Amino acid sequence: MGNVQVQDFAPVRQDERRALNLACRVTPQSYQQHVDGVAVEGALTELPWSIVDSVSLFEEMDASFNELTKIPPEIPLRLPHLNTLNLSHNRLTSLPDSFALLFHLKSVLLHHNQLQNLPKTFIHLVKLQKLDLSFNNLLTLPENIGQMESLTKLNVSDNQLHRIPISLGGPNEMKVLLALNNQCLLPPQTVCNEGSDALLNFLRLQFHNGNLPKVLLPGNIFPRVRGDVLNSSVGNPHSARAQYLQEQTQTTNTTSRIRTPLRPTLGATTLDADELRDKIIGLMYGAAIGDALGLCTENLTQDECQFYYEEDDLNYKNSINDKHRLQWDKGDWTADFDQMALLLDSILHWAGVVDELDFAMRLFLWSKHGFPDLGDTKGYEEFSNSVAKAVHHKEFTKKPHDVSQEIWEKAFDEDDPESCDHLADNGALVRTALLGIPHFHDLKEVSSNAVRICKATHFDPRCRATCVIVSALIASILQNSHPLSNKKHLDAMISGAVDLGKEQLKSSNHKKQLSNYCSMKTIEQVVNCDQNKPSLTFKAVGVTLAALRSQFDFKTALSKIIMLGADSNSNACVAGAVLGCMYGYQALPKEWVQGLQQKNSKWLDVKINAFLDLMALP
Secondary structure (H helix, E strand, O other): OOOOOOOOOOOOOHHHOOEEEOOOOOOHHHHHHHHOOOOOOOOOOOOOHHHHOOOOOOOEEEOOOOOOOOOOOOHHHHOOOOOEEEOOOOOOOOOOHHHHHOOOOOEEEOOOOOOOOOOHHHHHOOOOOEEEOOOOOOOOOOOOHHHOOOOOEEEOOOOOOOEOOHHHHOOOOOOEEEOOOOOOOEOOHHHHOOOHHHHHHHHHHHHHOOOOOOOOOOOOOOOOOOOOOOOOOOOOOOOHHHHHHHHHHOOOOHHHHHHOOOOOOOOOOOOOHHHHHHHHHHHHHHHHHHHHHHOOOOOOOHHHHHHHOOHHHOOHHHOOOOOOHHHOOOOOOOHHHHHHHHHHHHHHHOOOOOOHHHHHHHHHHHHHHOOHHHOOOOOOOOOOHHHHHHHOOOOOOOOHHHHHHHHHHHHOOOOOOOOOHHHOEOOOHHHHHHHHOOOOOOHHHHHHHHHHHHOOOOOOHHHHHHHHHHHHHHHHHHHOOOOOOOHHHHHHHHHHHHHHHHOOOOOHHHHHHHHHHHOOOOHHHHHHOOOOOOOEHHHHHHHHHHHHHHOOOHHHHHHHHHOOOOOHHHHHHHHHHHHHHHHOHHHOOHHHHHHOOHHHHHHHHHHHHHHHHHOOOO
């Protein structure tokens, strides 16, 4: 039976049979030895025969700090009265299905083992109140673990979980739920790291909204290819995270600053490097997905959307074939995300500098030729009103701001409040979410960049206001200064961004109109407002804010936006960027990521990798 130290027990009175101590005694030195995987002298490798082969009346058992690799399935029959069990600091890889027959268990400590999952029967421990599963190798938890009627304290920190079951947000007795240091996609790990209250609030909201995922999909893995941007002086030159920290702290290294000009300053965010990277990639892919998938319902009525599509099964291949949609291959994005890609190219070319002249030249060339490296043989003929008028102006590439102002002033009529509505479209908004990333710690700089790139084609103050709002939202998410799973903090972030955008408005009517759109409670309410103005820039930002407030996951929010038709791809592109940044690339639906045109994705990945290099991100 292995290295067993206790072979038998002398007869004792029943009142003395309350606690059984099989724990191996450890010192500070032997504790570290045990944690490092080295067997401690005197540790049990199996439970004693006297326990396995006889019925005992013990109510508590401590077998911690041993070398147990399995629990005999007959244990519930031998120790039927156990209410407290400590099996922490062992080498257990699984539990027998019969574990659930320990009906009286109230407290179970299984931390610091090697468990990969729990038996499905585990939820039948109806009296269990406290469960510690931290520091294991858990990949999943039982979906219905939240139905354990007495469970009040659960610790699943330091595992490999991708999701915390939403059933834990149901009508149960849960008071403390810890899930630190996992790889969670839902809720986002950032929410889990905020602590028990934030995590439980998130799960309860999701449970209340009925957001119960049917299938757990593994997260997306971005093909990170780092350029030669760092001269490492750390002990392990292969550690990208160590290099990142080095880059943040080497503020006097001029060469380093030149090579990584967008490197965040120390203290710019509370996110770690991996989370920051994941959110940036999520922004770009979220926008691309929103545009490409939104094309399925663009210009359709809501009845047509319901007729042709199912909300829970939206995908590129099911896009209907008509004159409009046949202009693109399935899984291809449109001019909306093309503009973000052009802006990304410009920032890369100028090593982090945001320059409206360079962007205007790239926009002009794209309008004539598209992206030749993606196989385009001609430009794009369908622009927003503002973009179309701007790129066809003979002075556009030389002085884009003057051109857009001239176009707007010619249309402006003080006596007609709607005279410029056709120039207040969302053509600038779909590209400027990207501008929330450079210098995200400085909202003043973010706002300035958003205005300059907006005015390259859209002078209308409403366009400038919405571009500032979306860019400020992105910057605030990346700063991560407040737990956004908390409704109060989320509302404060939104209000701050809206107030910053309003600084671009002089008309009281415009301010009132913006406030109206930004305060609408549902996505449907925004889309259905002013149906004769589907591309009004206020609508796209209103949809995005409503999606944020709903706290729907990425897939649910995008699906609802897309199923409302109208200017769905622009609305979904903007909302996709913000929600993609909020939840991160790993949380995006895998089928939507992989369903994008592969040549487009590979082309985009190269650019994203170069952008991450500019930020010195691992």
